[in-house]
Amino acid sequence: MRARTVALLLTAALVVYLFLLADRGFALVKTGTGVGVALGAGVLLLPVLGVWVVVMTWRNGLQVQRLSRRLDAEGALPDVSDLPRRPSGRVDREAADAWFEDRRAEVEADQGNWRVWYKLAYAYDIAGDRSRARETMKKAIELEAADR
Template sequence: MSARIGVAVMAVLLAVYIVLVGQRAWLLLTSGDTVGVLMGAALLVLPLLALWALGRELWFGVRAERLGRRLEAEGGLPTEQVAVRPSGRVERSEADALFPAYRADAEAHPDDWRSWYRLGLVYDAAGDRRRAREAVRRAIRLEGDDRRA
């Protein structure tokens, strides 16, 4: 739940940023000054990029959460217990120890979205966010292919 609150707060802050930058862009565009008009046009690009990035990240989160709920309903989530620090973070060494088995499973079943999703969870527990997102994105893509087939 705290992740959703964080996302909501960041989305609101980004929306405020977009409005403020858009307002400044409009003021510069209507200034009549050549440099002001050029700067205003450039400033319009920033909110558009921000909107695209926000939409992409929110859509990723929705799809990843949907897959996680589906995998949980199927009983396919990892069941191993790993030690947790008082802060709530997973002990990285224990998560790293789980990694080879999940990587081997994903390599053995390259078209199975469930294997890739579980691999993404283990990457995330080990603190490798970039690879976790790549694995979950691949799971989303593979699950979409399964539905279309």
């Protein structure tokens, strides 16, 4: 099953859950009591927050996919197939760190190029640092948007 199909199914399940949660929030508000209204208002904030998270996650995912397609069309998509792997399939830590250092040097040499920032984000990801990978990918997305 493709990753996008799984993401769509999970999003659909989350939308159903958020709808049911909103229904409970409205039911609490309809009680008319002070506690019920207060709890209902609090419960109604959760679906709003959930929708915002879903929209931002899909938006970011689509932006990353757009950058990936551009790099693929240019033949510049990062390739780590030659790096040694652990039995789990993850890239060996030392190899990931060395690959990361090469990408970091590329960014230092050309900080305005979204392509090298994309590759650095990928390097952070294979090194296991997902939070820095996300932040670095945001920088790549900003630079690519300015480049267009």
